[in-house]
Amino acid sequence: MNVGTIRGGANAFRLDALLKLSDIRGADGxxxxxHFVVQEMERSQGSKASDKPSGTSGSCQATLAEREGCSEMGTEFVSELSNELGNVKKVASIDLDTLKSSISNLSRGLARLIRLVGKDLTCNDRNQNFLQCMRSFQTHAENTMLELKVDEAEVLQQVRELTEYYHGEVGKNECNLLHIFVIMRDFLGLLDRVCREMRGSKHMQPLNIVLPLR
Structure with missing residues (x-):
C-alpha cells in the first residue's frame, strides 16, 4: 500500500479510519x-452507466434529465452497499462471549447426559425403552456438537484472519474479535445517512477538494 510515498510498505488497512471521514468537514461546516467520497463514487458509477448503450438517441450526457438519471443510478449503487453487507450488521450484534458460553453449556449438558445413559439408566431394566431412545438422541447430539465445534473453530479462524488483514496481528487478545464488524456497521450507518442527505438535496453543489478542511 502507498508505494512510493513516505507511508509506503503498509501491510494492513485499519477500517476504523473510515469513521473519520465524517469528522473532517469543509469550510461550510x-x-x-x-460526502465528497460518496459524490465521487456516484459520479464514477454514473459515468459507467452513461457509457452503456441505452437504445435511444444520444447518451446520458445529452440532457439534464438524463444526467440526473445517471446520478441517481450512482446514488443507488452506493446505497446498495449497505444491503450487500447486511449480514455484517447482524454479526456486529453478536456477543461472542455469550456464544462461546452457550456452546460450553451445551457441551457440559451432553457430558451429563452421557453419564446418565452410561451408568444410572442401565441399572434399571424398566428403563430399557427410554434408554434406547436416549442413546439414539445421544448419538445425534454428539454428532451435532462435533459439527458445531468444528464450525466454531473455522468461523473464528476466518474472523481472526480478516481482523489481522485489516488491523494487524490479533495476538492473544480476542475479546474484541468481532469489533471489526461493529466498525463496518457504524460506517454503513454513516454512509446511509450521507446518501439520504444527498438524495434530499436536489441542487447539491459539487464539493471542491481544495476547500480548507478543519
Missing part, C-alpha cells in the same frame, strides 16, 4: 469528506 456541513459537508464532510464522506
Amino acid at each position: 456541513k459537508t464532510t469528506l464522506l
Whole structure:
C-alpha cells in the first residue's frame, strides 16, 4: 500500500479510519469528506452507466434529465452497499462471549447426559425403552456438537484472519474479535445517512477538494 510515498510498505488497512471521514468537514461546516467520497463514487458509477448503450438517441450526457438519471443510478449503487453487507450488521450484534458460553453449556449438558445413559439408566431394566431412545438422541447430539465445534473453530479462524488483514496481528487478545464488524456497521450507518442527505438535496453543489478542511 502507498508505494512510493513516505507511508509506503503498509501491510494492513485499519477500517476504523473510515469513521473519520465524517469528522473532517469543509469550510461550510456541513459537508464532510464522506460526502465528497460518496459524490465521487456516484459520479464514477454514473459515468459507467452513461457509457452503456441505452437504445435511444444520444447518451446520458445529452440532457439534464438524463444526467440526473445517471446520478441517481450512482446514488443507488452506493446505497446498495449497505444491503450487500447486511449480514455484517447482524454479526456486529453478536456477543461472542455469550456464544462461546452457550456452546460450553451445551457441551457440559451432553457430558451429563452421557453419564446418565452410561451408568444410572442401565441399572434399571424398566428403563430399557427410554434408554434406547436416549442413546439414539445421544448419538445425534454428539454428532451435532462435533459439527458445531468444528464450525466454531473455522468461523473464528476466518474472523481472526480478516481482523489481522485489516488491523494487524490479533495476538492473544480476542475479546474484541468481532469489533471489526461493529466498525463496518457504524460506517454503513454513516454512509446511509450521507446518501439520504444527498438524495434530499436536489441542487447539491459539487464539493471542491481544495476547500480548507478543519
